[in-house]
Amino acid sequence: MHTAQDVSVSQEDKLVAALIYGISFFTAFIGPLVIWILKKDSSDFVDHHGREYLNFFISYTIYGLIASLLALILIGFLILGVLGxxxxVITVVGIVKAIQGDRFRIPFIFRLL
Structure with missing residues (x-):
């Protein structure tokens, strides 16, 4: 996991970036997407975390679909548990890293955005 602390990040940007991860516990995709769309042009830090979260969501949705298909041969149930x-854990780490001002890069995701 690569992180780089950005000392020029405002407290507001840190909180907004952390909110992208935190709100995902309640709205999954829509909340983080709305925050990212509204704030991506005003903060490079928020843009980074928004892209990371959305790429994470897309990747884990694909992983979940594959694991669901593999559930037909029983191994998918184990994979679904591990994915969950x-x-x-990654969402909580994302919150902490955003509050600390780090540019957290989530491992094992497709970088589509």
């Missing part, structure tokens, strides 16, 4: 735990 990983998604929770």
């Amino acid at each position: 735990i990983a998604a929770f």
